[in-house]
Amino acid sequence: MASTHPAVQVAIGSARDLVQARQRGRELAGALGFSSTQATLIAAVISELARNIVEYAGSGEIILRADGDSGMVIAARDSGPGIADMQAALRPGFSTSGGLGLGLPGVRRIADRFEIESGTTGTVVTLTMRRR
Amino acid sequence: MAVPILKQGDTLIASIQSALSDADLLALRDALVDKVAALRIRGVIVDVTALDVLDSFASRTMRDIAHMIGLRGARTVIVGIQPEVAFAMVQLGLTLEDIPTALDLEEGLSFLARRR
Numbered sequence: 314m315a316s317t318h319p320a321v322q323v324a325i326g327s328a329r330d331l332v333q334a335r336q337r338g339r340e341l342a343g344a345l346g347f348s349s350t351q352a353t354l355i356a357a358v359i360s361e362l363a364r365n366i367v368e369y370a371g372s373g374e375i376i377l378r379a380d381g382d383s384g385m386v387i388a389a390r391d392s393g394p395g396i397a398d399m400q401a402a403l404r405p406g407f408s409t410s411g412g413l414g415l416g417l418p419g420v421r422r423i424a425d426r427f428e429i430e431s432g433t434t435g436t437v438v439t440l441t442m443r444r445r
Numbered sequence: 446m447a448v449p450i451l452k453q454g455d456t457l458i459a460s461i462q463s464a465l466s467d468a469d470l471l472a473l474r475d476a477l478v479d480k481v482a483a484l485r486i487r488g489v490i491v492d493v494t495a496l497d498v499l500d501s502f503a504s505r506t507m508r509d510i511a512h513m514i515g516l517r518g519a520r521t522v523i524v525g526i527q528p529e530v531a532f533a534m535v536q537l538g539l540t541l542e543d544i545p546t547a548l549d550l551e552e553g554l555s556f557l558a559r560r561r
Contacts, residue, residue, distance in 0.1 A: 328467040335498060336464065353498060353529040354536055360500040361537075364467075415501040415537055423536050 320378035325366045334375045335359045361415045362389035383444040392435040448473045455487040464497040470506040488557035494525030504539045511544040524553040
């Protein structure tokens, strides 16, 4: 099943690319059998992650792929300056951009699996959603 | 993509027709705030039936629209939030705070009519 749905990569260079990223996410979620409700949640999460890329790193990419028979992986990758204080970034209500976005805790809460790697060469946020 | 804004009496109806970018949302906000003053508008309906998601940016822009229009002395109602969009908003902890919402355009119009 996974082989029939190749990974999708969407370049994020500005806020204009968000619409495309979440549409591609919704399409893949639909193709993988996610309900329209879950596909909407996935689209919203992609929007938040892609906006983080624009806001904190300038550019990067969203990578979407199937995970086994019942999951979807959403990864956001950038080559920005990295997250200086990871513990703070994962604390609800924390923001260095004036609290405009949802923040990582909001995204983490709805993910079945959440991983983040950040260093001086960039940040990768990877989350897995399971079909219900 | 610009959102068409119709005027019906002293009410404006903004019908979102497709997914909107952040820039589109800001353009909608600015157009509505301008028109409320220029056309002596009392009520504004924003129909989000066709919106694909209400993420943190869209939610905040809707709140801003309602608050700005409120300061100009008119009322705003958001109508047509789809069930899956509502589900995602709740899951993500997003809110429209105190902005009135209604099921659809018809309900939104009657909400405004009751508050004359």
